[in-house]
Amino acid sequence: MDSQDTERPLTVGETAVGLTFNPSQDPTVAKLKKLYAEVIDLLDADRASNRDERARLASVAITEAQTAQMWAVKAVTFQR
Numbered sequence: 001m002d003s004q005d006t007e008r009p010l011t012v013g014e015t016a017v018g019l020t021f022n023p024s025q026d027p028t029v030a031k032l033k034k035l036y037a038e039v040i041d042l043l044d045a046d047r048a049s050n051r052d053e054r055a056r057l058a059s060v061a062i063t064e065a066q067t068a069q070m071w072a073v074k075a076v077t078f079q080r
Contacts, residue, residue, distance in 0.1 A: 013040030016062065017069050028076045036069035 010019060014037045022029050040062050047058035 011037065011041050012044045013037035016040050016066050024077070026077065029073050032069060032072045032076065036065055036072070039065050 014020075014033075017033045017037045017040065019033050019037055022033070043058045043062050043065070047055045047062070050058070
């Protein structure tokens, strides 16, 4: 996140992936979180404009995107 972004509130996706939490300042982690946040924001917008099964499916997809993001960060930061 750059200094301009600190002025606005985080999006749903940015909050969901913990965009601002990157203690090592790893650029790959930052990029992964940004990309997954974009996916989640798209799904959240769709979920907000729909009801019933479509909204439920978007919620499931958001949960799975969060899980994938966590595994992706784990993968790129794994050390033996």
